[in-house]
Amino acid sequence: DTEVTQTPKHLVMGMTNKKSLKCEQHMGHRAMYWYKQKAKKPPELMFVYSYEKLSINESVPSRFSPECPNSSLLNLHLHALQPEDSALYLCASSQGEMGAGGATGELFFGEGSRLTVL
Amino acid sequence: EDQVTQSPEALRLQEGESSSLNCSYTVSGLRGLFWYRQDPGKGPEFLFTLYSAGEEKEKERLKATLTKKESFLHITAPKPEDSATYLCAVQEWDNAGNMLTFGGGTRLMVKP
Numbered sequence: 001d002t003e004v005t006q007t008p009k010h011l012v013m014g015m016t017n018k019k020s021l022k023c024e025q026h027m028g029h030r031a032m033y034w035y036k037q038k039a040k041k042p043p044e045l046m047f048v049y050s051y052e053k054l055s056i057n058e059s060v061p062s063r064f065s066p067e068c069p070n071s072s073l074l075n076l077h078l079h080a081l082q083p084e085d086s087a088l089y090l091c092a093s094s095q096g097e098m099g100a101g102g103a104t105g106e107l108f109f110g111e112g113s114r115l116t117v118l
Numbered sequence: 119e120d121q122v123t124q125s126p127e128a129l130r131l132q133e134g135e136s137s138s139l140n141c142s143y144t145v146s147g148l149r150g151l152f153w154y155r156q157d158p159g160k161g162p163e164f165l166f167t168l169y170s171a172g173e174e175k176e177k178e179r180l181k182a183t184l185t186k187k188e189s190f191l192h193i194t195a196p197k198p199e200d201s202a203t204y205l206c207a208v209q210e211w212d213n214a215g216n217m218l219t220f221g222g223g224t225r226l227m228v229k230p
Contacts (some may be wrong), residue, residue, distance in 0.1 A: 004161075042205055042220035045163065056217065090161050105209040105218050106154040109161030 003027050006091050006110035012117050015081060021113045023074040023091030032074045033107065034066060035090040037067040043090055049074060082118045122208050124221035131228050133167045134195045139224045141142050141206035142188040150219065153182050154205040162205055 004025045013019050023032065031050045034044035048056035049068040057066075063085075065077040072092055090106040121144045131137055143151065150169050156163035166175040168184040175182045179200065181192040189203055203225045206220040 040225075041225075042223055046216060072127070075198070088159070092161070105150050105207060106164050106167055107162075107218070108164065113163050114159070
């Protein structure tokens with residue numbers, strides 16, 4: 001069983017809707033990530049939080065808004081999405097702080113939230 | 119610019135037919151190379167970390183090796199349950215954080 005829990009597993013929304021994806025981990029990891037994955041493509045990094053602070057935003061459109069309420073929770077708020085935003089959204093976490101030093105590429109991924117935008 | 123290329127894109131094997139997946143990379147300074155397994159509709163699952171050329175890691179039927187330019191994932195006597203997409207990713211020393219550059223993946227299908 002994955003130790004990173006994502007909800008909902010599936011989400012269908014219209015272009016005018018506002019919805020949120022949620023992610024939770026209880027491994028004590030200090031870095032959390034949002035990735036977007038299209039079919040038959042590798043995951044694409046969207047955002048990185050380190051110690052609850054946004055450290056990396058990979059030029060993601062403002063219709064995606066991340067939030068890290070505490071060290072165990074990560075949200076992705078969605079508003080005015082486009083059909084091309086339909087994808088599998090993956091949350092991940094890792095030990096260690098950002099930058100040189102303790103960083104590791106060993107990520108623990110959740111099972112993802114399958115988003116369909118109509 | 120970092121580049122990670124996996125080959126083949128897809129591979130069909132008979133059960134018991136051993137083979138290798140390739141991951142070639144171009145980075146200025148390799149911090150680590152990572153292999154992940156991804157089942158359809160699920161998130162990737164971490165398999166191995168390799169740090170330096172000559173290093174090898176094994177787990178059940180899988181063995182990962184690393185040279186200065188590429189990594190191989192050897193699958194010995196595969197079973198149908200090994201069917202999945204295998205992703206490799208590299209992390210370099212220069213980047214701002216835990217950023218991974220993923221390859222395109224190899225979709226493996228093992229037929230009974």
